[in-house]
Amino acid sequence: MATEKSLNAPGVQKEGPIRSFLRATELDTRILGMVGALLLIWCTFDILSGLVRPNDGLLGGSFLTPRNLWTLLVQTSSIAVMATGMVLVIVMRQIDLSVGSMLSMLAVAGAVVQVFQLGPWLGVGHPVIWIAGVVTCLIFGTLVGAFNGVLTAYLQIPSFIVTLGGLIAYSGIAFLLASGVTIAPMDRTFDIIGGGVPQSWLGPFWSWLLALLACGLIVLALINGRKQRRKFNFPLRPIWAEVALAAIGAVAVLGTTAVVNSYAWPFMLIKQYAQAHGVTIPPGVQNNDGDAICMAGDQVVRCTEGLIYYTGYSLPVLITLAVGAAMTFVATRTKFGRYIYAIGGNPEAAELAGINTRMVTVKVFALMGFLVGLSAIISSARLDAATNALGQSNELYVIAATVIGGTSLAGGVGTVYGALLGALLMQSIQSGMQLLNLPAAFQNIVVGTVLVLAVFVDQVYRRRVK
Amino acid sequence: MTAPLVEMRNISVSFGGIKAVDNVTVDLYPGEVVGLLGHNGAGKSTLIKVLSGAYKRDGGTILINGEEVDINNPRDAKGYGIETIYQALALADNVDAASNLFLGRELMTKWGTLDDVAMEAAARKVMGRLNPNFRRFKEPAKSLSGGQRQSVAIARAILFNARILIMDEPTAALGPQETRMVADLIQELKRQGIGIFLIDHDIHTVMELCDRASVMKNGQLVGTVKVDEVTDDDILGMIILGKKPEKVA
Ligand SMILES: Nc1ncnc2c1ncn2[C@@H]1O[C@H](COP(=O)(O)OP(=O)(O)O)[C@@H](O)[C@H]1O
Numbered sequence: 155m156a157t158e159k160s161l162n163a164p165g166v167q168k169e170g171p172i173r174s175f176l177r178a179t180e181l182d183t184r185i186l187g188m189v190g191a192l193l194l195i196w197c198t199f200d201i202l203s204g205l206v207r208p209n210d211g212l213l214g215g216s217f218l219t220p221r222n223l224w225t226l227l228v229q230t231s232s233i234a235v236m237a238t239g240m241v242l243v244i245v246m247r248q249i250d251l252s253v254g255s256m257l258s259m260l261a262v263a264g265a266v267v268q269v270f271q272l273g274p275w276l277g278v279g280h281p282v283i284w285i286a287g288v289v290t291c292l293i294f295g296t297l298v299g300a301f302n303g304v305l306t307a308y309l310q311i312p313s314f315i316v317t318l319g320g321l322i323a324y325s326g327i328a329f330l331l332a333s334g335v336t337i338a339p340m341d342r343t344f345d346i347i348g349g350g351v352p353q354s355w356l357g358p359f360w361s362w363l364l365a366l367l368a369c370g371l372i373v374l375a376l377i378n379g380r381k382q383r384r385k386f387n388f389p390l391r392p393i394w395a396e397v398a399l400a401a402i403g404a405v406a407v408l409g410t411t412a413v414v415n416s417y418a419w420p421f422m423l424i425k426q427y428a429q430a431h432g433v434t435i436p437p438g439v440q441n442n443d444g445d446a447i448c449m450a451g452d453q454v455v456r457c458t459e460g461l462i463y464y465t466g467y468s469l470p471v472l473i474t475l476a477v478g479a480a481m482t483f484v485a486t487r488t489k490f491g492r493y494i495y496a497i498g499g500n501p502e503a504a505e506l507a508g509i510n511t512r513m514v515t516v517k518v519f520a521l522m523g524f525l526v527g528l529s530a531i532i533s534s535a536r537l538d539a540a541t542n543a544l545g546q547s548n549e550l551y552v553i554a555a556t557v558i559g560g561t562s563l564a565g566g567v568g569t570v571y572g573a574l575l576g577a578l579l580m581q582s583i584q585s586g587m588q589l590l591n592l593p594a595a596f597q598n599i600v601v602g603t604v605l606v607l608a609v610f611v612d613q614v615y616r617r618r619v620k
Numbered sequence: 621m622t623a624p625l626v627e628m629r630n631i632s633v634s635f636g637g638i639k640a641v642d643n644v645t646v647d648l649y650p651g652e653v654v655g656l657l658g659h660n661g662a663g664k665s666t667l668i669k670v671l672s673g674a675y676k677r678d679g680g681t682i683l684i685n686g687e688e689v690d691i692n693n694p695r696d697a698k699g700y701g702i703e704t705i706y707q708a709l710a711l712a713d714n715v716d717a718a719s720n721l722f723l724g725r726e727l728m729t730k731w732g733t734l735d736d737v738a739m740e741a742a743a744r745k746v747m748g749r750l751n752p753n754f755r756r757f758k759e760p761a762k763s764l765s766g767g768q769r770q771s772v773a774i775a776r777a778i779l780f781n782a783r784i785l786i787m788d789e790p791t792a793a794l795g796p797q798e799t800r801m802v803a804d805l806i807q808e809l810k811r812q813g814i815g816i817f818l819i820d821h822d823i824h825t826v827m828e829l830c831d832r833a834s835v836m837k838n839g840q841l842v843g844t845v846k847v848d849e850v851t852d853d854d855i856l857g858m859i860i861l862g863k864k865p866e867k868v869a
């Protein structure tokens with residue numbers, strides 16, 4: 155046995171090309187699996203929706219269209235932002251069941267401040283209003299999260315119970331704050347954060363610029379990592395693997411950018427914009443399949459060659475990407491993040507190592523609350539309204555996204571990018587089924603099944619890797 | 621005579637109704653190794669966990685260099701230069717060896733971020749001295765063997781210039797060769813003037829490495845003897861019968 159083992163040592167062993175590629179690039183195979191599953195789901199929905207009603211999607215349906223993918227990203231934002239925080243909560247062996255109710259409560263609080271308090275006093279549209287709405291959601295969220303954390307860490311009430319209580323109580327507070335009615339409309343500037351208006355779209359030029367910047371950062375990070383490792387004489391990845399990693403990153407960034415940059419503004423918005431800004435609309439032939447607008451006689455019509463604006467990245471998606479990057483940084487590059495993982499791996503060892511585990515717990519819950527505040531802003535701005543049911547059941551989707559993304563409920567294991575992918579996967583399934591016009595009850599059955607199946611597959615995978 | 625590095629006076633700890641440590645007094649001088657002996661459940665681990673801040677004492681005082689100090693948590697203890705190698709290996713299983721080594725005292729870059737590369741380099745250096753065969757710096761601690769985990773725990777205790785070192789059965793998970801290495805390490809640390817509390821089941825180890833031995837039974841101190849002045853059998857008698865040998869009493 156011993157000789158056999160040594161023959162299998164890395165380097166001596168004969169590997170297939172895929173294996174050696176994965177080893178050299180140190181890519182996370184779990185994440186690759188998730189990306190594969192995501193692509194499979196997208197293709198399936200495109201084919202299925204094409205069978206129902208052929209469209210201009212990549213495979214003949216309506217899923218793999220710029221419009222649907224763009225919308226998918228926007229719809230994912232709110233859950234994805236919260237999932238990045240839930241990763242840290244669950245890694246630390248805690249849970250937060252209150253995020254959905256908290257979102258409703260914070261959104262309603264922000265709306266009350268805008269619509270009932272400051273609106274009548276300062277006059278509609280005053281710039282203080284949207285800032286106050288944002289600040290209210292973020293600060294109130296952080297405080298409520300910290301409160302959950304204090305009850306958990308210092309009063310030693312299990313977080314399951316604390317946040318189950320929060321799930322019930324915060325929705326009650328949301329109802330009282332809203333007096334049971336829908337609060338609308340929100341401040342115009344505030345609405346920009348929701349991604350539904352042209353001011354919240356970056357446009358192709360800035361989107362491409364941002365994409366190039368991101369590619370540059372990827373390359374810089376790889377070069378810097380290599381330099382660091384060389385400084386200490388640590389083993390380096392082969393150059394071709396570094397190049398492959400940079401290429402994969404660049405293709406992902408540029409591909410996504412190409413998609414969002416080919417989604418045109420809705421017809422009505424182009425028309426309004428052109429008329430408001432005195433842009434001349436070129437003459438053309440009506441074609442209802444086109445995304446551009448033309449003048450046919452004195453009528454503004456749809457056409458293929460005419461005036462057209464593309465959206466590019468929208469603000470909620472940019473916020474999500476920024477949050478994802480920031481939370482990855484927190485999780486992997488800071489002491490705070492390191493402590494969260496150590497506590498999740500062995501709370502006693504962390505305490506004995508001199509970590510103030512209670513303080514870390516409070517901070518993680520406070521951070522979770524802050525992110526719920528951010529999601530409350532995105533959701534209410536997108537809806538242009540707040541109701542006490544805005545975040546209903548969100549806790550389930552957030553936890554499901556986190557777990558599908560590879561975070562273990564046993565603690566100690568999980569990644570922010572996994573949770574982001576998990577959120578995208580969940581939303582893809584839901585959007586796909588909505589495209590197919592499947593009834594809501596059926597959608598719930600599928601989403602629930604996928605959650606259980608994903609965790610099962612993940613466990614089988616983990617066991618095999620061991 | 622110099623002042624004792626550590627004095628634990630009349631320490632008591634109870635869990636519910638059980639007095640795990642009952643009015644125990646021990647002390648430790650610089651460059652000295654004091655063995656703590658006694659059956660399982662005698663209260664040795666509980667006593668030293670009071671010193672390392674893991675448990676709160678119900679009574680008694682702790683003096684360091686003659687001054688009374690208040691140790692309420694592991695951070696306080698580390699502040700006084702007290703490092704501990706725990707019996708139940710206190711490693712976070714999901715993070716790698718270097719991260720475990722520096723847990724709670726991470727090296728940072730000038731940007732205020734974790735300097736993992738520098739930590740790995742330092743880990744390679746200290747582990748090279750302790751356990752030259754150690755290679756698995758990048759793997760989660762759960763993939764390490766008992767001996768490897770133990771060497772990480774020991775490395776962690778000596779990396780930060782401890783003045784007082786507590787070792788609770790440090791060789792329990794080790795083979796003979798690694799045990800030898802720990803014994804050599806103890807001798808070296810002793811020469812550097814570090815005071816060591818050593819809990820060990822093996823009387824021969826204690827007789828070889830320690831200057832004095834304190835024996836506990838049922839939470840109480842049976843007595844403290846100079847190792848040179850007693851035989852193995854005397855100490856065995858203290859452990860089993862709970863009586864101090866007449867000649868030194
Ligand atoms: N955390 C704890 N909770 C309750 N009882 C404990 C705890 N730690 C130790 N004890 C009890 O205290 C006594 C002394 O244990 P310990 O200090 O571990 O002994 P030793 O290290 O000498 O074997 C035992 O009876 C043990 O059961």
Ligand SMILES: [Mg+2]
Binds near residue numbers: 664666707788
């Ligand atoms: Mg013990």
